[in-house]
Amino acid sequence: MPENPILCIDKLQKTYGDAPILKDIAISMDPGEFLVLVGPSGCGKSTLLNCISGLTDISSGSITIAGRDRTHAEPADRDIAMVFQSYALFPNMSVERNIGFGLEVRKVPEPEKKSKVADVAKLLKIEHLLQRKPAELSGGQRQRVAMGRALVRDPELFLFDEPLSNLDAKLRVSMRTEIKRIHQTTGASIVYVTHDQIEAMTLATRIVVMKDGVIQQIGTPNEIYNRPVNAFVADFMGAPSMNLMKGTATRQADGIRLEIPAPQGSTIELTDHDTDPDRLPAGPAEVLIGLRPEAMTDRARADGRSVQVADCVLDVVEPAGADTYAVVHLGGTEAIVRLSADAPVAAGQMTPIAFDLSRISYFDVSSGTRL
Numbered sequence: 001m002p003e004n005p006i007l008c009i010d011k012l013q014k015t016y017g018d019a020p021i022l023k024d025i026a027i028s029m030d031p032g033e034f035l036v037l038v039g040p041s042g043c044g045k046s047t048l049l050n051c052i053s054g055l056t057d058i059s060s061g062s063i064t065i066a067g068r069d070r071t072h073a074e075p076a077d078r079d080i081a082m083v084f085q086s087y088a089l090f091p092n093m094s095v096e097r098n099i100g101f102g103l104e105v106r107k108v109p110e111p112e113k114k115s116k117v118a119d120v121a122k123l124l125k126i127e128h129l130l131q132r133k134p135a136e137l138s139g140g141q142r143q144r145v146a147m148g149r150a151l152v153r154d155p156e157l158f159l160f161d162e163p164l165s166n167l168d169a170k171l172r173v174s175m176r177t178e179i180k181r182i183h184q185t186t187g188a189s190i191v192y193v194t195h196d197q198i199e200a201m202t203l204a205t206r207i208v209v210m211k212d213g214v215i216q217q218i219g220t221p222n223e224i225y226n227r228p229v230n231a232f233v234a235d236f237m238g239a240p241s242m243n244l245m246k247g248t249a250t251r252q253a254d255g256i257r258l259e260i261p262a263p264q265g266s267t268i269e270l271t272d273h274d275t276d277p278d279r280l281p282a283g284p285a286e287v288l289i290g291l292r293p294e295a296m297t298d299r300a301r302a303d304g305r306s307v308q309v310a311d312c313v314l315d316v317v318e319p320a321g322a323d324t325y326a327v328v329h330l331g332g333t334e335a336i337v338r339l340s341a342d343a344p345v346a347a348g349q350m351t352p353i354a355f356d357l358s359r360i361s362y363f364d365v366s367s368g369t370r371l
Contacts, residue, residue, distance in 0.1 A: 004067055006031040006189045007052070007157060012061035014047060014213075021047050022213045025061070029206075032187045038200040039210035040236070045193045046161060048210075052191060053159050054078050066156040078157075081150035085162045087142045089134040089149075096121075096130040099148040120148045123182065140171045144178070151186070160192040164199065176202055197237050201225065209233050225292075226359070231368035234290050234361060242290045245331025246365065250284040251277035258289060260331045268310045268330065272357045279371055280362060287371065289331060290361035293338040296328075297354055298345075306358035312337070317347050328353070 007029040014022040022044050029035050037045040050056035052063060054075035062071045070078045081102075089098050097104070100117040108116075121127045124144045134142055143163055150158055163179075164172045180203055183190060194200055200207050201221045209216045209224065209232075217229045228234035234242040247260040255273040262268050280287065315334070316327040324339040337353055345351055362371040 004031075005029055005064070006033070006066055007035075007191065008062075008064040009052070010062045010064075012048075012051060012063065013059045014044075014051060014056070015059045020213060022051070022058075025215060027208060027215070027218065029189065029191070031189050034183050034190045034192065034203055034205045035208060036192045036194060036200040036204035036206075037208045037210060038194055038197055038237075039216075041195060042212075043210040044213040045195075045208075045210050049159055049161055049191060049193045052157075053080055053082055079155050080157045080159055081153050081155040082159045082161065083143075083146050083150050083163045085165050087134070087146045087166075089142060089145060091134050094131050094133060095126065095137070095145050095148075098134070098145055099130075099152055102149060102153050116152050117148075120152045123151070123185065124148050124178075139167050140175055143167065143175060147179075147182070151182070151188075156189065158188050158190045160190060162193055162195070164194075164196075172199075179203060198239055201237070207237075209236065211236075227370070228290070228361065229370050231288055231290070231363045234363070238292060240293050240325065240336040242292050242361070243296065243330075243333070243335035244363065245289045245291070245333055245335055247287060247289045247331050248284045249280050249287045249289075249362065251280060251282065256280060260289065263313060263329050268312070270308050270310065270355055270357060272360055274306060274358050275360065275362070281371075286365050288363035288365055288368070290363060291335075291355065291357075292359060293325065293336040295356040295359040296335065296337040297356070298337075298339045298343050298351065299354065307354050307356050309352050309354050311350050312353045314345055314347055314349050314351055317345055326351075 005028045009025055009027040012022055012025040025048060037048060039045050047056060051058050054073060065078055096117055099120060100113050103113040121130055126144050129141060164175050167175060176199060204221055206218060206220055207224050208218050211232055217224060217233050224237050231244055235244060245260055247258050250257045255271050256275055256277050258270045258272060260268045312328040314326040315329060318325045322341055324341055324343050326337050326339055327334045328337055339345060364371055
Protein backbone atom coordinates (compact mmCIF):
# COMPACT_ATOMS: atom_id res chain seq x y z
CA MET A 1 0.00 0.00 0.00
CA PRO A 2 1.46 3.41 -0.93
CA GLU A 3 1.92 5.83 1.93
CA ASN A 4 -0.13 8.98 2.20
CA PRO A 5 1.70 12.05 0.85
CA ILE A 6 3.72 14.01 3.37
CA LEU A 7 3.11 17.13 1.25
CA CYS A 8 0.28 17.79 -1.17
CA ILE A 9 0.00 21.08 -3.08
CA ASP A 10 -3.10 21.52 -5.21
CA LYS A 11 -3.84 24.29 -7.73
CA LEU A 12 -1.65 26.77 -5.85
CA GLN A 13 -1.62 30.31 -7.20
CA LYS A 14 0.34 33.30 -5.97
CA THR A 15 -0.04 36.79 -7.36
CA TYR A 16 1.38 40.16 -6.35
CA GLY A 17 -1.12 42.76 -7.57
CA ASP A 18 -1.86 41.76 -11.15
CA ALA A 19 1.42 39.88 -11.58
CA PRO A 20 1.14 36.06 -11.38
CA ILE A 21 4.17 34.56 -9.62
CA LEU A 22 3.07 30.93 -9.21
CA LYS A 23 0.57 29.36 -11.61
CA ASP A 24 -1.44 26.19 -10.90
CA ILE A 25 1.26 24.45 -8.87
CA ALA A 26 0.44 20.79 -8.14
CA ILE A 27 2.90 18.54 -6.27
CA SER A 28 2.45 15.33 -4.30
CA MET A 29 5.44 14.23 -2.20
CA ASP A 30 5.83 10.87 -0.45
CA PRO A 31 7.34 10.51 3.05
CA GLY A 32 11.13 10.22 2.93
CA GLU A 33 11.49 11.90 -0.46
CA PHE A 34 14.18 14.46 -1.23
CA LEU A 35 12.32 16.86 -3.53
CA VAL A 36 14.42 19.55 -5.20
CA LEU A 37 12.88 22.71 -6.67
CA VAL A 38 15.20 24.02 -9.38
CA GLY A 39 15.07 26.69 -12.03
CA PRO A 40 16.60 30.00 -13.09
CA SER A 41 16.50 33.11 -10.95
CA GLY A 42 12.97 34.50 -10.73
CA CYS A 43 11.23 31.24 -11.62
CA GLY A 44 9.28 31.18 -8.31
CA LYS A 45 11.02 28.34 -6.48
CA SER A 46 11.83 30.32 -3.31
CA THR A 47 8.35 31.85 -3.33
CA LEU A 48 6.89 28.34 -3.48
CA LEU A 49 9.06 27.25 -0.54
CA ASN A 50 7.88 30.28 1.44
CA CYS A 51 4.27 29.37 0.63
CA ILE A 52 4.86 25.85 1.97
CA SER A 53 6.42 27.27 5.14
CA GLY A 54 3.66 29.82 5.70
CA LEU A 55 6.01 32.79 5.41
CA THR A 56 4.11 33.85 2.29
CA ASP A 57 0.32 33.72 1.95
CA ILE A 58 -1.05 32.04 -1.15
CA SER A 59 -3.72 33.57 -3.41
CA SER A 60 -5.63 30.33 -4.01
CA GLY A 61 -5.23 26.57 -3.80
CA SER A 62 -4.34 24.35 -0.87
CA ILE A 63 -1.35 22.97 1.04
CA THR A 64 -1.62 19.74 3.04
CA ILE A 65 1.23 18.58 5.30
CA ALA A 66 1.12 15.08 6.82
CA GLY A 67 -2.57 14.75 6.03
CA ARG A 68 -3.55 18.05 7.68
CA ASP A 69 -4.72 21.16 5.83
CA ARG A 70 -2.09 23.83 6.50
CA THR A 71 -3.13 26.29 3.77
CA HIS A 72 -3.65 29.18 6.18
CA ALA A 73 -1.83 27.89 9.28
CA GLU A 74 0.90 29.93 10.94
CA PRO A 75 4.49 28.74 10.30
CA ALA A 76 4.81 27.56 13.92
CA ASP A 77 1.77 25.30 13.47
CA ARG A 78 2.99 23.49 10.32
CA ASP A 79 5.49 21.10 11.96
CA ILE A 80 8.28 22.15 9.62
CA ALA A 81 11.91 23.20 10.07
CA MET A 82 13.78 25.54 7.74
CA VAL A 83 17.45 25.86 6.87
CA PHE A 84 18.33 29.19 5.28
CA GLN A 85 21.15 30.40 3.07
CA SER A 86 22.17 32.92 5.77
CA TYR A 87 22.51 30.34 8.64
CA ALA A 88 20.57 32.68 11.00
CA LEU A 89 22.48 31.63 14.14
CA PHE A 90 22.44 33.46 17.47
CA PRO A 91 25.94 34.99 17.71
CA ASN A 92 25.96 35.17 21.52
CA MET A 93 25.02 31.48 22.01
CA SER A 94 27.24 28.42 21.88
CA VAL A 95 26.78 25.82 19.15
CA GLU A 96 25.13 23.54 21.70
CA ARG A 97 22.58 26.15 22.68
CA ASN A 98 21.98 27.22 19.06
CA ILE A 99 21.10 23.63 18.15
CA GLY A 100 18.91 23.12 21.19
CA PHE A 101 17.25 26.53 21.37
CA GLY A 102 14.02 25.37 19.76
CA LEU A 103 13.75 22.58 22.33
CA GLU A 104 14.50 25.11 25.06
CA VAL A 105 11.62 27.32 23.88
CA ARG A 106 9.33 24.28 23.91
CA LYS A 107 10.44 23.58 27.49
CA VAL A 108 11.78 20.12 26.68
CA PRO A 109 13.35 18.65 29.84
CA GLU A 110 17.09 19.34 30.09
CA PRO A 111 18.27 15.68 30.00
CA GLU A 112 16.18 14.98 26.87
CA LYS A 113 17.38 18.17 25.22
CA LYS A 114 21.05 17.38 25.90
CA SER A 115 20.60 13.84 24.57
CA LYS A 116 18.97 15.05 21.33
CA VAL A 117 21.60 17.75 20.78
CA ALA A 118 24.39 15.20 21.34
CA ASP A 119 22.82 12.76 18.87
CA VAL A 120 22.48 15.43 16.18
CA ALA A 121 25.99 16.76 16.79
CA LYS A 122 27.35 13.24 16.33
CA LEU A 123 25.37 12.79 13.12
CA LEU A 124 26.78 16.06 11.77
CA LYS A 125 30.30 15.38 13.10
CA ILE A 126 30.44 18.60 15.14
CA GLU A 127 30.63 17.15 18.70
CA HIS A 128 33.97 18.96 19.21
CA LEU A 129 32.41 22.33 18.37
CA LEU A 130 29.54 22.40 20.87
CA GLN A 131 31.09 25.02 23.15
CA ARG A 132 32.19 27.39 20.41
CA LYS A 133 30.37 30.53 19.25
CA PRO A 134 29.32 30.98 15.60
CA ALA A 135 32.06 33.59 15.01
CA GLU A 136 34.65 30.86 15.70
CA LEU A 137 33.27 28.58 12.98
CA SER A 138 33.88 28.25 9.25
CA GLY A 139 31.02 28.66 6.77
CA GLY A 140 30.62 24.92 6.43
CA GLN A 141 30.55 24.43 10.20
CA ARG A 142 27.93 27.16 10.59
CA GLN A 143 25.75 25.46 8.00
CA ARG A 144 26.04 22.18 9.91
CA VAL A 145 24.88 23.97 13.05
CA ALA A 146 21.92 25.43 11.13
CA MET A 147 21.04 21.93 9.90
CA GLY A 148 21.44 20.58 13.42
CA ARG A 149 18.96 23.12 14.77
CA ALA A 150 16.43 21.85 12.22
CA LEU A 151 17.19 18.14 12.69
CA VAL A 152 16.92 18.19 16.47
CA ARG A 153 13.24 19.14 16.23
CA ASP A 154 12.38 16.01 14.19
CA PRO A 155 9.62 17.79 12.21
CA GLU A 156 7.35 16.28 9.57
CA LEU A 157 9.03 18.29 6.80
CA PHE A 158 12.39 19.98 6.29
CA LEU A 159 12.68 23.01 3.99
CA PHE A 160 16.11 24.04 2.66
CA ASP A 161 16.43 27.43 0.91
CA GLU A 162 19.67 27.43 -1.13
CA PRO A 163 21.71 26.44 1.95
CA LEU A 164 25.04 26.05 0.12
CA SER A 165 25.07 29.29 -1.89
CA ASN A 166 27.44 31.07 0.51
CA LEU A 167 30.06 28.32 0.44
CA ASP A 168 33.05 28.03 -1.89
CA ALA A 169 32.97 25.46 -4.69
CA LYS A 170 34.97 22.73 -2.94
CA LEU A 171 33.03 23.06 0.32
CA ARG A 172 29.72 22.94 -1.59
CA VAL A 173 30.68 19.54 -2.98
CA SER A 174 31.59 18.29 0.50
CA MET A 175 28.37 19.61 2.05
CA ARG A 176 26.28 18.07 -0.75
CA THR A 177 27.71 14.72 0.23
CA GLU A 178 26.93 15.36 3.90
CA ILE A 179 23.33 16.37 3.17
CA LYS A 180 22.88 13.25 1.02
CA ARG A 181 24.29 11.09 3.81
CA ILE A 182 22.02 12.70 6.41
CA HIS A 183 18.98 12.06 4.24
CA GLN A 184 19.97 8.43 3.73
CA THR A 185 20.58 8.02 7.48
CA THR A 186 17.45 9.73 8.78
CA GLY A 187 14.92 9.14 5.98
CA ALA A 188 13.76 12.73 6.46
CA SER A 189 11.26 14.37 4.09
CA ILE A 190 13.06 17.31 2.48
CA VAL A 191 12.06 20.08 0.07
CA TYR A 192 15.21 21.77 -1.19
CA VAL A 193 15.53 24.92 -3.33
CA THR A 194 18.53 25.55 -5.55
CA HIS A 195 19.42 27.24 -8.84
CA ASP A 196 22.31 24.80 -9.25
CA GLN A 197 21.20 21.92 -11.46
CA ILE A 198 24.22 19.81 -10.39
CA GLU A 199 22.98 20.06 -6.79
CA ALA A 200 19.53 19.05 -7.98
CA MET A 201 20.81 16.02 -9.90
CA THR A 202 23.05 14.74 -7.12
CA LEU A 203 20.70 15.24 -4.16
CA ALA A 204 17.16 14.63 -5.37
CA THR A 205 15.01 11.56 -5.42
CA ARG A 206 12.73 13.72 -7.61
CA ILE A 207 13.26 17.09 -9.25
CA VAL A 208 10.72 19.83 -9.93
CA VAL A 209 11.94 22.03 -12.79
CA MET A 210 10.31 25.49 -12.83
CA LYS A 211 10.23 28.41 -15.24
CA ASP A 212 8.23 31.64 -14.95
CA GLY A 213 6.12 30.30 -12.07
CA VAL A 214 5.11 27.16 -13.97
CA ILE A 215 6.25 23.58 -13.32
CA GLN A 216 7.89 22.31 -16.50
CA GLN A 217 8.59 18.73 -15.40
CA ILE A 218 8.60 16.55 -12.28
CA GLY A 219 10.68 13.38 -12.39
CA THR A 220 13.67 11.43 -11.13
CA PRO A 221 17.12 12.76 -12.03
CA ASN A 222 17.38 10.02 -14.64
CA GLU A 223 14.02 10.96 -16.21
CA ILE A 224 14.82 14.66 -16.22
CA TYR A 225 18.26 14.10 -17.75
CA ASN A 226 17.40 11.48 -20.36
CA ARG A 227 13.80 12.34 -21.27
CA PRO A 228 13.30 16.10 -20.83
CA VAL A 229 9.72 17.11 -21.72
CA ASN A 230 10.78 20.25 -23.56
CA ALA A 231 13.76 22.14 -24.88
CA PHE A 232 13.94 24.37 -21.78
CA VAL A 233 14.45 21.40 -19.43
CA ALA A 234 16.91 19.83 -21.89
CA ASP A 235 18.96 23.02 -22.01
CA PHE A 236 18.76 23.86 -18.28
CA MET A 237 19.57 20.44 -16.80
CA GLY A 238 23.04 19.06 -17.36
CA ALA A 239 26.55 20.48 -17.36
CA PRO A 240 27.25 20.95 -20.19
CA SER A 241 23.60 21.08 -21.25
CA MET A 242 22.02 19.05 -24.03
CA ASN A 243 22.99 20.10 -27.56
CA LEU A 244 19.89 21.34 -29.42
CA MET A 245 20.60 21.38 -33.16
CA LYS A 246 18.18 22.31 -35.91
CA GLY A 247 17.90 19.65 -38.57
CA THR A 248 15.58 17.96 -41.01
CA ALA A 249 13.98 14.61 -40.17
CA THR A 250 12.49 12.34 -42.82
CA ARG A 251 10.67 9.12 -41.99
CA GLN A 252 11.90 6.10 -43.89
CA ALA A 253 11.28 2.35 -43.82
CA ASP A 254 14.47 1.67 -41.86
CA GLY A 255 14.19 4.61 -39.46
CA ILE A 256 14.53 8.40 -39.50
CA ARG A 257 16.98 10.09 -41.86
CA LEU A 258 18.55 13.18 -40.30
CA GLU A 259 20.24 16.04 -42.10
CA ILE A 260 22.10 18.49 -39.85
CA PRO A 261 23.58 21.65 -41.42
CA ALA A 262 27.33 22.04 -40.91
CA PRO A 263 29.71 24.93 -41.78
CA GLN A 264 30.37 26.04 -45.36
CA GLY A 265 27.12 24.61 -46.71
CA SER A 266 27.92 21.00 -45.85
CA THR A 267 25.50 18.58 -44.19
CA ILE A 268 25.88 15.67 -41.78
CA GLU A 269 23.58 12.77 -42.64
CA LEU A 270 22.65 10.15 -40.03
CA THR A 271 19.94 7.49 -39.70
CA ASP A 272 18.12 6.94 -36.39
CA HIS A 273 17.13 3.26 -36.23
CA ASP A 274 15.87 3.34 -32.63
CA THR A 275 13.09 5.95 -32.58
CA ASP A 276 9.58 5.08 -33.74
CA PRO A 277 9.20 7.16 -36.96
CA ASP A 278 5.49 7.70 -36.22
CA ARG A 279 6.48 10.00 -33.35
CA LEU A 280 7.60 12.63 -35.86
CA PRO A 281 5.69 14.60 -38.49
CA ALA A 282 5.45 12.98 -41.93
CA GLY A 283 8.15 15.36 -43.12
CA PRO A 284 10.61 16.20 -44.25
CA ALA A 285 10.19 18.25 -41.07
CA GLU A 286 12.44 20.73 -39.31
CA VAL A 287 13.05 19.58 -35.73
CA LEU A 288 15.36 20.31 -32.82
CA ILE A 289 17.70 17.34 -32.42
CA GLY A 290 18.84 16.85 -28.82
CA LEU A 291 22.01 14.96 -27.95
CA ARG A 292 24.01 15.16 -24.72
CA PRO A 293 27.76 15.85 -25.12
CA GLU A 294 28.58 12.29 -24.03
CA ALA A 295 26.45 11.04 -26.97
CA MET A 296 28.77 12.95 -29.36
CA THR A 297 32.23 11.58 -28.74
CA ASP A 298 35.34 9.90 -30.11
CA ARG A 299 34.57 6.79 -28.02
CA ALA A 300 32.34 4.73 -30.33
CA ARG A 301 30.63 1.69 -28.83
CA ALA A 302 30.20 -1.67 -30.56
CA ASP A 303 26.51 -0.98 -31.22
CA GLY A 304 26.94 -0.11 -34.89
CA ARG A 305 23.31 0.70 -35.71
CA SER A 306 22.99 3.26 -32.92
CA VAL A 307 26.47 4.79 -33.19
CA GLN A 308 27.26 6.50 -36.46
CA VAL A 309 30.40 8.45 -37.29
CA ALA A 310 30.66 11.77 -39.12
CA ASP A 311 33.58 14.16 -39.56
CA CYS A 312 33.31 17.51 -37.74
CA VAL A 313 35.65 20.50 -37.49
CA LEU A 314 36.60 21.34 -33.89
CA ASP A 315 36.30 25.08 -33.33
CA VAL A 316 37.51 25.25 -29.70
CA VAL A 317 39.19 22.54 -27.60
CA GLU A 318 38.92 22.64 -23.79
CA PRO A 319 40.89 20.06 -21.75
CA ALA A 320 39.01 19.33 -18.50
CA GLY A 321 41.06 16.65 -16.74
CA ALA A 322 39.04 13.46 -17.02
CA ASP A 323 37.60 14.59 -20.39
CA THR A 324 38.30 16.97 -23.21
CA TYR A 325 35.40 19.11 -24.42
CA ALA A 326 35.29 20.61 -27.89
CA VAL A 327 32.94 22.98 -29.71
CA VAL A 328 31.60 22.10 -33.15
CA HIS A 329 29.20 24.16 -35.27
CA LEU A 330 26.16 22.04 -36.16
CA GLY A 331 22.51 22.83 -36.77
CA GLY A 332 22.93 26.56 -36.32
CA THR A 333 24.44 26.32 -32.83
CA GLU A 334 27.67 25.63 -30.97
CA ALA A 335 27.44 21.99 -29.93
CA ILE A 336 29.67 20.50 -27.23
CA VAL A 337 31.31 17.12 -27.84
CA ARG A 338 32.88 15.10 -25.04
CA LEU A 339 36.17 13.46 -26.03
CA SER A 340 38.70 11.23 -24.31
CA ALA A 341 41.07 13.02 -21.96
CA ASP A 342 44.04 12.00 -24.09
CA ALA A 343 42.36 12.60 -27.46
CA PRO A 344 45.01 13.95 -29.89
CA VAL A 345 42.90 16.89 -31.07
CA ALA A 346 43.44 20.58 -31.76
CA ALA A 347 41.30 23.56 -32.74
CA GLY A 348 40.61 23.65 -36.50
CA GLN A 349 41.10 19.90 -36.85
CA MET A 350 38.67 17.66 -38.74
CA THR A 351 37.80 14.84 -36.32
CA PRO A 352 35.54 11.77 -36.59
CA ILE A 353 32.70 12.15 -34.08
CA ALA A 354 30.57 9.16 -33.03
CA PHE A 355 26.89 10.08 -32.63
CA ASP A 356 25.04 7.73 -30.26
CA LEU A 357 21.53 7.97 -31.67
CA SER A 358 20.10 5.60 -29.06
CA ARG A 359 20.17 8.66 -26.75
CA ILE A 360 18.54 11.13 -29.14
CA SER A 361 15.62 13.45 -28.29
CA TYR A 362 13.41 15.39 -30.69
CA PHE A 363 11.67 18.70 -29.96
CA ASP A 364 9.29 20.91 -31.89
CA VAL A 365 11.17 23.93 -33.25
CA SER A 366 8.51 26.52 -32.41
CA SER A 367 7.07 25.27 -29.09
CA GLY A 368 10.07 23.32 -27.77
CA THR A 369 7.78 20.41 -26.81
CA ARG A 370 9.23 16.91 -26.91
CA LEU A 371 8.08 14.94 -29.94
